[in-house]
Amino acid sequence: MGKRKHFRNRVGECSRICILSFGYAFLISSFTLLGLNGCRKRDPATEGQTVIHHRLREKVQTLDPAEVGDTISHAVAGDLFECLYDYDYTVRPYKMVPLLAAAMPEISDDGTVYRIPIRQDVYFHDNPCFPDGKGRALTADDFVYAWKRIANLKNRCKNWWIFDGRIVGLDAFRDYTADLTDDDVDYDRPVEGLYAEDDHTLVIRLTRPWPQLVLWLQYIATAPMAREAVDYYGNRIGNNPVGTGAYRLVHWQRGSFVEAERHPHYHQFAEAPDGSGLQRLPYIDRVFWRIIIEDQPRWLLFMRGELDINSIPKDNFGQVIAFGTEMTEDMRQRNIQLKTFDEPSTYWIGFNMSDDVVGGNPALRRAISYSIDRERFIELFQNGRGRIAHGYIPPVMDGYDPAIAEVSASRLELTLAREQLQEAERLNGGPFGRLRLALGGTDTTYRQMGQFLQSGMAQIGLSVEIEMFDWPTYLERMRNGDHQMFFSGWMAD
8 A cells, every 4th residue: 555645646736635534554564584584595696695585565666766655665765765864763752863964954043944964974876877886975966956856847756745835946946847848957047945055064945934844854755866867867767776875776677576785885883783893784785675466475485484574464364363462383483573563554545536426526425435344344354453544644643633533434324325325316417327446456455355345335336346556557547647536545654
């Protein structure tokens, strides 16, 4: 499922959306770091290296941070690119700390001007786009260029909404690009509210106070970009990432796997596990992300020791968990470690409000909401590991208001559903034809979820066609406003 958070950027700038909250998941995941590695075949190419084998449920759409707006792409790109700030997850509660920034920002008294010092020991990955293939040092201009690139109207970057109306002069720069070709855009054109004071000082001037800015400065879309890389790779930059992150891309076989190796000049250090002193991070030498769409092949590879991390498929829950949350003895004998956590995620059915049928008929949307048995959905597809959602914000977040459940339509009420459908048909001028519901997955579980939702709406008299797309296609169609209804979600980042 996707993020999310960036729901707006995936339906396109001209589309409008409406959602009905669906379910909140407590996901229980299994992790093994070393326990099953002894079963894995030896690979001479990685002999002596520490390697971790991840899995991805769907195909990666892009590794261009300006275009990342989903959890799958972020899972990989987040190890290749960095931002000005990050979170320290070793403390409770988490706190924001500098990453590419040398310190937290200096903020003017009126809250509109941010001066951010940039570290002087950070280097881009070695890549053919640089002279002699050696990555150069990061500068403040790399942030200015990256954000102007997002503003360039011709690029149609899905993450423009982050900056829209926020930075003095950046919207004017966007307007300037409207009538130009990509080759004619002057990225050196001054923007009053976004500039490098010197090589290691970034200045941001806001149109009005926006305290949330610093939060977005840890989101991958705001990562710096080397202009040399974009010039060198052109429209292939999404396949050829050049960042400053802990890992650099080795090989990406679309639809199959992504391989990355540690950045030898990475700027972060930490105490070595053996206590011998400071060691350059990361600890792990190489990362493989295998793209395995179906639950059961993914689970079998995990059980054979060919994956180091996996969530528990719904059909294997009893094999792993006994007596609520205790791991079975068989899993313990395999030296598998169980990690449980409350995941701040919300899933929904969304409506394209530009669609003539679903967009202008609130009674139809209410009828659909009342037709869905959310409790049964959570039981069948999440083994009971979830709560019914009553809005965007999941219960584990401070902003959640329990009182929302009292006014929510997130419940099964077939009588109300049929009453609303009668009103919807009156507004429509007659019965509805076949509706379309898009799913961003093609595996067996997604097919079953689609059939479940389809049957719920059928029992009140609605005919719904389930459209299943691979993840990149689903996102692109959402961005273009091609879906009528769609099953999506948001995961807090």
